[in-house]
Amino acid sequence: MSESTYLQLRSLITAGGELQLSLRETKIPEPGADEVLIRVLASPINPSDLALLLGPADLSTARAGGTAESPTFTAKVPANLMKGIAARIDQSMIVGNEGAGVVVKAGADAQSLLGKTVAVLGGGMYAQYRVAKAAACLALPAGTTAAEGASCFINPLTALGMVETMRRENHTALVHTAAASNLGQMLNKICQKDGIPLVNIVRNAEQADTLRKLGARYVCNSTSANFMDELTDAIAATGATLAFDAVGGGKLANQILICMEAAINRKSTTYNRYGSPVHKQVYCYGVLDTRPIEIDRTNVGMAWGVGGWLLTWFLEKIGPQATQKLRERIAAELKTTFSSHYTAELSLAEALRPDVINAYNRRATGEKYLINPNKGLQ
Numbered sequence: 274m275s276e277s278t279y280l281q282l283r284s285l286i287t288a289g290g291e292l293q294l295s296l297r298e299t300k301i302p303e304p305g306a307d308e309v310l311i312r313v314l315a316s317p318i319n320p321s322d323l324a325l326l327l328g329p330a331d332l333s334t335a336r337a338g339g340t341a342e343s344p345t346f347t348a349k350v351p352a353n354l355m356k357g358i359a360a361r362i363d364q365s366m367i368v369g370n371e372g373a374g375v376v377v378k379a380g381a382d383a384q385s386l387l388g389k390t391v392a393v394l395g396g397g398m399y400a401q402y403r404v405a406k407a408a409a410c411l412a413l414p415a416g417t418t419a420a421e422g423a424s425c426f427i428n429p430l431t432a433l434g435m436v437e438t439m440r441r442e443n444h445t446a447l448v449h450t451a452a453a454s455n456l457g458q459m460l461n462k463i464c465q466k467d468g469i470p471l472v473n474i475v476r477n478a479e480q481a482d483t484l485r486k487l488g489a490r491y492v493c494n495s496t497s498a499n500f501m502d503e504l505t506d507a508i509a510a511t512g513a514t515l516a517f518d519a520v521g522g523g524k525l526a527n528q529i530l531i532c533m534e535a536a537i538n539r540k541s542t543t544y545n546r547y548g549s550p551v552h553k554q555v556y557c558y559g560v561l562d563t564r565p566i567e568i569d570r571t572n573v574g575m576a577w578g579v580g581g582w583l584l585t586w587f588l589e590k591i592g593p594q595a596t597q598k599l600r601e602r603i604a605a606e607l608k609t610t611f612s613s614h615y616t617a618e619l620s621l622a623e624a625l626r627p628d629v630i631n632a633y634n635r636r637a638t639g640e641k642y643l644i645n646p647n648k649g650l651q
Contacts, residue, residue, distance in 0.1 A: 282399035292330035315423035316372030316398040369398030373419040383407035394426040446470035448516035453480035470511035509536035522562030548574015556582035620648040
């Protein structure tokens with residue numbers, strides 16, 4: 274590779290049903306007048322990145338190839354899943370939604386960012402260099418590393434978006450699943466700081482202990498024999514009628530609705546055959562469980578909803594002015610409320626190793642991986 278080129282991580286799914294991951298050598302671009310060239314030093318692997326990076330490939334069919342410096346990774350995509358990804362067939366896709374690095378070149382109208390460490394949300398961050406509009410960059414506070422700022426968009430904005438959705442839809446408390454995650458810990462800090470009651474649902478005792486050490490008051494373990502009673506008690510204590518579900522499959526959304534209805538009915542003095550008139554809402558924003566969502570309407574009444582929630586569409590809905598206020602809060606609390614912790618830092622080549630892919634694709638609660646495209650380079 275020459276001094277005028279750089280590496281990008283690319284994801285391609287062929288018409289024949291094969292996922293192909295590779296590193297592509299590309300010419301380093303020149304920034305336009307209102308653009309900057311960023312030397313990328315940190316980019317997290319988020320669930321939304323995995324959806325593009327790996328698609329619906331069957332990783333049990335994975336094969337490694339190429340060389341140590343330029344590895345490749347292939348896997349088969351089941352034929353019955355190809356229709357759902359028709360729009361991306363035979364397109365080499367750049368990957369990496371967000372990240373941070375140092376501005377090494379700047380256009381005439383962006384000189385104020387030259388030499389600064391910035392974060393950006395714009396795709397294509399699994400690359401050694403990335404051109405971005407200066408207006409899209411968030412200049413990080415002095416003394417902030419690229420790793421500290423790499424995750425300052427998706428998880429922080431998602432957590433703040435949940436709270437903002439609660440307020441805009443006239444709820445007063447929240448339920449959150451997979452709550453010991455990096456995002457879940459941020460949400461706990463936000464709710465504690467803002468005085469918002471939060472019910473956390475986790476999957477084991479270790480995760481429950483993690484949240485309690487952070488000051489979480491209401492933590493329910495979904496594997497507990499008394500989970501439904503404990504969740505109902507927590508919802509009754511908080512008055513939560515809005516939930517954000519990262520699991521997105523199976524019975525958990527239904528269990529939350531049942532417990533919400535039961536908590537509301539504890540205070541009811543009259544019987545209504547249609548259930549309580551209080552609206553109960555579960556938004557699914559993740560797919561940790563890829564099974565269909567199962568809803569048994571027996572004990573949820575008639576005032577409820579289950580739907581999808583996506584950060585991109587939420588930000589479009591609230592507009593640039595409201596979004597900027599959220600970004601300003603993130604910058605101010607980057608090392609406290611919105612701090613992120615990583616399991617491992619990977620080079621581009623390491624990110625294509627089958628054992629490493631299996632590790633970060635587990636999407637295990639509390640595990641988060643960071644790609645440094647320039648790892649080991651001067």
